[in-house]
Amino acid sequence: MTETAFKHMRDLPSTHLLGTGTPMCAGCGGLQAIHQIYDVLGKNTVFVNAAGCMTLLSVYPFTPFRGSWLYTAMASAPAGAQGIRDALDILIEQKRIDKNEDLQVVVLTGDGSAYGMGLSATSSAMERKLDFIYLCYDNEGYGNTGQQYSDATPHAAKTSTSTGPGGYPGFKKDLFSIWAAHKPAYVATVIGAESLDLARKIQKARDIEGPCMIISLSPCPTGWDFDPSLTAKVGKLAVRTGIWPLKEYENGIITHTKKPAKRPPVDAYLKLQGRFKHLFEPKRDEKMLADIQTHVDAYWAEVES
Numbered sequence: 001m002t003e004t005a006f007k008h009m010r011d012l013p014s015t016h017l018l019g020t021g022t023p024m025c026a027g028c029g030g031l032q033a034i035h036q037i038y039d040v041l042g043k044n045t046v047f048v049n050a051a052g053c054m055t056l057l058s059v060y061p062f063t064p065f066r067g068s069w070l071y072t073a074m075a076s077a078p079a080g081a082q083g084i085r086d087a088l089d090i091l092i093e094q095k096r097i098d099k100n101e102d103l104q105v106v107v108l109t110g111d112g113s114a115y116g117m118g119l120s121a122t123s124s125a126m127e128r129k130l131d132f133i134y135l136c137y138d139n140e141g142y143g144n145t146g147q148q149y150s151d152a153t154p155h156a157a158k159t160s161t162s163t164g165p166g167g168y169p170g171f172k173k174d175l176f177s178i179w180a181a182h183k184p185a186y187v188a189t190v191i192g193a194e195s196l197d198l199a200r201k202i203q204k205a206r207d208i209e210g211p212c213m214i215i216s217l218s219p220c221p222t223g224w225d226f227d228p229s230l231t232a233k234v235g236k237l238a239v240r241t242g243i244w245p246l247k248e249y250e251n252g253i254i255t256h257t258k259k260p261a262k263r264p265p266v267d268a269y270l271k272l273q274g275r276f277k278h279l280f281e282p283k284r285d286e287k288m289l290a291d292i293q294t295h296v297d298a299y300w301a302e303v304e305s
Contacts, residue, residue: 019064027228030137119174121230193235225274
């Protein structure tokens with residue numbers, strides 16, 4: 001295993017490869033992560049971008065990427081990645097391009113595609129042992145079309161299609177475990193607010209051959225209803241409260257890469273977001289908050305047992 005190049009914050013790249021001035025929302029947690037991920041991967045990368053928020057990165061005929069970018073329908077990105085990987089391998093085999101001209105193939109999707117309508121194609125790509133990185137920016141809803149609920153929406157969150165007094169009645173799908181069940185080369189959770197953890201995992205995924213699956217929780221000011229200046233704070237609280245565990249799967253083993261020493265109550269995370277406002281106003285919903293806290297506590301109790 002390659003030793004990490006990122007031991008301290010000073011080891012992180014000091015300049016961004018991704019261009020500025022994109023139409024993305026102010027404070028986008030997905031863009032925060034992608035800036036850092038692209039810096040680690042380098043410009044010899046082709047992004048296969050499924051329909052979603054990050055489609056806005058391209059305003060035809062330009063993109064902010066230094067390298068290549070391909071747009072696909074929401075459910076088709078892994079199939080597009082397969083075609084690109086096959087084409088690159090053929091060109092290398094025929095000596096039409098040199099090995100050092102090879103590109104890292106990266107699928108870029110939101111949670112609507114990753115957790116839902118694109119899951120079948122993703123499953124097949126993992127079964128075929130496709131050599132690619134799959135990056136899901138998880139803003140817990142269909143953010144590009146008005147924040148309808150998705151399979152990634154957490155319990156009790158209000159969305160444009162979950163407007164009842166209790167918010168979304170379902171529970172967030174455990175995509176990490178679903179992906180790990182396929183036994184790919186690597187699975188990890190990351191967040192842009194934890195830069196060192198993110199950089200180490202992306203370096204590892206870059207250097208591993210085979211399917212490498214990354215889920216990045218992406219705080220969304222417009223969909224989650226918080227001030228864009230709070231993106232990093234919301235992200236750090238997601239980790240500190242235990243709502244978003246940072247972990248990785250490799251060789252059949254799951255490792256938690258950051259365990260909160262003392263977890264604040266989930267309230268600290270929830271009350272910053274308007275989508276959970278109904279849990280605190282006009283009257284504090286003790287039962288719902290206790291249910292969410294119990295769910296988080298049970299997860300960490302199992303981890304620590």
